[in-house]
Amino acid sequence: MTFDYIFKNATVIDGTGAPRYRADVGVVAELIAEIGDLSKASAKQVIDASGQVVAPGFIDTHAHDDAAIFDRSEIYPKLAQGVTTIINGNCGCSLAPMALRPGERPPTPLDQLSRDGVHFRTFAEYLDAVSLSRPAINGAFLVGHSTLRFRHMADLERPANESEISAMQLDLHEALDAGALGMSTGVFYGPAQATTTDELIAVGRPLSERGGLIAMHVRNEADQIEPALHEAFAVSSTLHVPLVVSHHKLFGKENHGRSTHTLALLRQQARLSPVCFDCYPYTxxxxxxxxxxxxxxxxxxxxxxxxxxxxxxxxxxxxxxxxxxxxxxxxxxxxxxxxxxxxLSEDDVQRILASPNAMIGSDGVPFQEVPHPRMWGTFPRVLGHYSRDLRLFPLEAALHKMTGLPAERFGLVGRGRVAPGFAADLTVFDAEQIADMATFDAPKQAPKGISHVMVNGCMAVVDGEVVDWHAGQVLRRGQ
CATH class of the missing domain: 3.30.1490.130 (D-aminoacylase. Domain 3)
Structure with a gap:
């Protein structure tokens, strides 16, 4: 058998949390074809991965690259840190379905998704546009509840009425049919602060019928975090759908240390229904x-x-x-x-990161002059600073949080593992050298220690240089 690529002498960490092992990894077309001793096999290109880890490409579970996915300069920070798949449409904000009049701008934070006001009338139109652009990395998408409100409500300062809820439900049905993974909420922000729990449940009814999930930026991440979490639990439990709590954290000095209690609440709820959360490695x-x-x-x-x-x-x-x-x-x-x-408290950050239900998400916001360094450094920071240097968790567990676990929770079939038959989304790095270089004062700096990034069997990055800008795909629900 002739392979397109063989990564020889690799340390394979497969994304499941299982112990690492030594093997060669063979790729044919878009898939991992074989793992084992391939020393006698031929390949169009053989890459010596001695001393390096071959892992599944990282999945950014909380991205805001809804428009940045069309922009090479804005999507580069994700590729550079080994991300091969992004989950967009978080915090209630998506580029579709939206219909802006000439000169109109959506309210904050919807206006942060795009630099030039790009938007799409239907979710199908948006996903088709992403697919036709042949993006650099894979994209999976949520439809934003705040976007639905803005589309159908002239007055955002009150709860939606029955006709408005019906219109939002129809749009959510369309988005799910087009391939959206589910719906996100951002009741913390102005466009959705007047939303009631009943409205969230009513608008989310199509999720129950179609098997979508709900990702929730909860109403409060400070003094009132407990009732905010209970609201999220009530919404997901009533709808009987999986819940992802967005960027779990405790804001403000008075709330430092409360992660002990909030994590206990999340564990308790996880015994009753599918619940997990994403987080980022910064204070x-x-x-x-x-x-x-x-x-x-x-x-x-x-x-x-x-x-x-x-x-x-x-x-x-x-x-x-x-x-x-x-x-x-x-x-x-x-x-x-x-x-x-x-x-934020470093103790809380570490406690949250170490939770078995924690996934890694950057929450990076593109199109900013001086962004938060998480846009450029989230994933290497987890692997280098927290796993290797602080020994907060083994490398296998760290990689599970950014590969196998999110693939399972978001229903990304055939992704997130180094195994035959899975998509050849691979990140190759030196476990002793990988490190984030982005700082708060100089955030636009690529990490070190990553040698290769492969997307769908195409070599996308070699030693920090992008060699293929069009290897990504749109990942639609159920496909």
């Missing part, structure tokens, strides 16, 4: 400009500002002093914009 979050977060943050760094773009990357405190106003007023003057908020 700072990033969001829109939120004056309510000033008092709970030890530092706030501006990531972008529409009115004062020159302040991107600077501390809000310094900007306020220059403006001779307090930080709240400075934030109002900078709006619309975004910021990094230093308000």
């Amino acid at each position: 700072a979050s990033s969001s829109t400009l939120l004056p309510s977060r000033i008092k709970d943050s030890s530092r706030i760094q501006i990531t972008w500002s529409k009115t004062h773009p020159q302040h991107a990357g600077r501390d809000l405190k310094d900007i306020a002093e220059e403006m001779r106003v307090d930080q709240e007023e400075a934030m109002r003057r900078l709006a619309p914009g975004g910021a990094v908020y230093f308000a």
Whole structure:
């Protein structure tokens, strides 16, 4: 048998959490064809992986690359850190279904998905556009509840009525038919803050009928996190659908240490219904400009500002002093914009990362002048800093959190494992060298230690250089 590629002398970590082993990995077309001793086999290209790990390509379970997937410069940070699949449409925000009038902008945070206002009237139209663009990496997609509200409600400051709920249900049906994995919510943000629990359940009814999941940015991640989690449990349990809690964290000094209790709640609920969560490996979050977060943050760094773009990357405190106003007023003057908020506990971050139900998601936001470093460093940081250096968990467990577990929970059939018959999405790295290089002051830096990234059997990255920008596919639910 002749292979297209053979990775010889590899240390294989297969994504299931099982112990590593030495073997050769043979690829034919888009699939892993054989694993074992292939020393006597021939291949069009043989790659010596001695001293390196061959792992499944990483799955970013929480991305906001809905428009960035069309943009080489914006999707490069994911490829560079070994990500081969992204889950888009999180936090209630998706590019479809949306119908903007000329000159109209959607409300924040929907307006952060795209730099030039690109949007699509139907979910099928959007997925077809992504597919026709031949993206650099694989994309799987959620439809945003906030997007549905914006599409069908003239007044977002109240709960939806019956006719509006019916219209949103129809759009959710269409999105699921087109291949959406499920629906996401962002009741923390303005466009959906008036949403009731009953509205979430009613709009989500098509998920029960079609087998979709729900990913929820819960209503509160600070003092009221427990009732917010119970709301998410109630929605998913009533609908009888799997739940993914988005970027689980505890915000503000007064809430540090509470992850012991929230993780116990999540474990308890997981015994009753399918529940897991994603998280990122940093003690700072990033969001829109939120004056309510000033008092709970030890530092706030501006990531972008529409009115004062020159302040991107600077501390809000310094900007306020220059403006001779307090930080709240400075934030109002900078709006619309975004910021990094230093308000999380390292102990909580480690406890959450180490949970067996934790998946890794970057929550990176593209199109920002000085983004949170998670956009460039999430996955190598987990593998290098937390697994190798701090020994928080074995490398096998770390990789399971970013490959096999998310593939299983999001229903990505044939992905997330190094096994014959699975898609040849592979990341090859040096376990002793892999490290994130992105910092808060200099975030746009590619990691080190990753030698090859393969997407659908095509070599996409070699030593940090992209050699194929069109190896990705749209991954539709059930396919």
